[in-house]
Amino acid sequence: MTRHQRLDKLKDTIRKYSRYVSPALLAASLVAIITIIALFIPPYIGMADNGDYFRMLYSNGLYFNAPDYDSLYLGYFNKQFGIFQYFNENGATLTSSQSLLIRFSIWVNQWFDQHVFDIRVQGAILTLLYIAAVYLMVEALTWKMPAKYGYIVAILSVFVFADTAYTAFFNSFFSESMVWIMLIYLFASGLLMFRKRYNDYAMMGIFFISGLLLTTSKQQNAPVGVIIAVIAVIYIFVRKERSYRVLMASSLACLMLAGVATYVLIPKEFVNINKYHAMTRGVLMESEDPEETLQSFGIDRQYAVLNKSIYYEPYTTIDVDSSLLEDEFYSHYGFVSILTYYIAHPEQAGKMLDLAAKNAFTIRPPAMGNYEKSVGKPFGAQTSFFSGYSELKRALAPKTFGFIVIWMLVILGIYMPHFIAAIKAKHVRSMLRLPLILMVMLMGLSGIFVSIIGAGDADLSKHEFLFTAAFDLVTLTAVADAICRHLWQNKPEALKKA
Structure with missing residues (x-):
């Protein structure tokens, strides 16, 4: 058999295979298998509590029932929690869409056990949502792509989406699982509208719901709703029907309001925690003269003694919750004044x-372990199972902000010709891709800026999760478009097929 005949035979095999298993179905199936092995087959993989779980547990009807729970912090994953059987006097410590997920998970769990909540129930629900999200994302990337390229993109997608650095969050009470899944739904639905794949009204519904859940998943994501509402205005003009335009405009207005409400509803307790770190672990930490810096905010220079300190330290020079600190420290600065300070001090x-x-x-916070204590792994041990992408990314990605700027410019540059051609052709649907990519990039950047301005360097690897998620989705999209040559599809006649 000649080389040409072998290639023809391979093409025929791919063509026959693609009739039954599309690239999207292949990717979703492989992600499902790998995730099930990681999360639901011993040794179970999850995330250890870093002390934040209490914010979500008590107000949603759960409590810590392990007698040695204090010894598990940071080091070991715990999968079982108690369910309150009587009146729960604990009010909500924060407003988050994650509460909807937890309450639904408890309801499902009570079909099997009324007293003990197994976090793997929540993990199973998130896995189902995740599989559907992966399917839509890969379908958006490979729609109308030749099968031979589509399967390459599918395998690359599995490499990213099945990584346990992402999926380990499903067996935890951290909001990153909600952030990651909803970001995929948001991006995928936007791309599917660009590709004119599936019903526009259905995609608009997914776009709105995922955007709403993403915005309200954590207080740090308050800017997300505003960014979506502003950048996605172009989506209003995709269709001419009045009903579509009214629904899309209303959805964007709701997302704007959700962003504002998320910010307004931040509890004062968390405001002070973040403000403390924004000053002590941010402004003062990099200042050459902390005392002079404090004076520029109208704060007594004696508070320079708090430089580089942490809110949770057991022994401090002053009570971080005292009225004295409230009057003489916290009340003298806020998000805007710190932002103004950084603008005035670019270095x-x-x-x-x-x-x-x-x-x-x-992707994976370095502080939290992934195994149960009963497994016998060392304290804080993290899994290496299907972690190739996250480890490669962590090791190879340049660690400077300059690289982030260059990455953004390169991505926007390679998509710009298509966008300009779409404008010249007056083809609104074909204009959607660049604003969508810019929107996700800005959402990622907001994660960085809000973290720095709002809380300094405190727990940065976790606070910047939105950026690393946005980076992965945008980069994967660019690679997929390069593989199928969609990047250079900038002629008006080609736009109508996009």
Whole structure:
């Protein structure tokens, strides 16, 4: 058999295979298998509690029932929690869409056990949502792509989406699982509208719901709703029907309001925690003269003693919750004044941005272990099972903010010809891709800026999760479009097929 005949036979095999298993179905199936093995087959993989779980547990009807729970913090994953059987006097410590997920998971769990909540129930629900999200994402990337290229994109997608650095969050009470899945739904639905795949009204519904859940998943994501509402205005003009335009405009207005409400509803307790770190672990930490810096905010220079300190330290020079600190420290600055300070001190801002960039490509927080204590692994041990992508990314990605800027410029540059051609052709649907990519990029950047300005370097690797997620989705999209040559599809006659 000649080489040409072998190639023809391979093409025939791919063509026959693609009739039954599309690239999207292949990717979703493989992600499902790998995730099930990781999360639901011993040794179970999850995330250890870093002390934040209490914010979501008590107000949603759960409590810590393990007698040795204090010894598990940071080091070991715990999968079982108690369910309150009587009146729960605990009010909500924060407003988050994650509460909907937890309450639904408890309801499902009570079909099997009324007293003990197994976090794997939540993990199973998230896995189902994830599989559907992966399917839509890969379908958006490979729609009308030749099968031989589609399967390459599918395998690359599995490499990213099945990575346990992402899926381990499903067996935890961290909001990153909600952030990651909803971001995929948001991006995929936007791309599917660009491709004119599936019903526009259905995609608009997914776009709105995922955007709403993403915005309200954590207080740090308050800017997300505003960014979506502003950038996605172009989506209003995709169709001419009045009903579609009214629904899309209303959805964007709701997302704008959700972003504002998410910010307004941040509990004062968390405001002070973040403000403390924004000053002690941010502004003062990189200042050459902390005392003079404090004076520029109208704060007594004696508080320079708090430089580089952490809110949770057991022994401090002053009670961080005292009225004295409230009157003489917290009340003298806020998000806007710190932002103004960094603008006036670009060199200091640059240092903080580079510091943020060092953590911006880490998916798995280094502080939390992934195994149960009963497994016998060392305290804080993390899984290496299907972690190739996250480890490669962590090791190879340049750790400077300059790289992030270059990455953004390159991505926007390679998509710009198509966008300009779409404008010239007056083909609105074909204009959607660049604004969508810009929107996700800005959402990722907001994760960096809000982290630095709002909380300094405190827990940066976790606070910057939105950026690393946005980076992966945008980069995967660019690679997929390059493989199938969609990047250079900029002629007006080709736009109508996009």
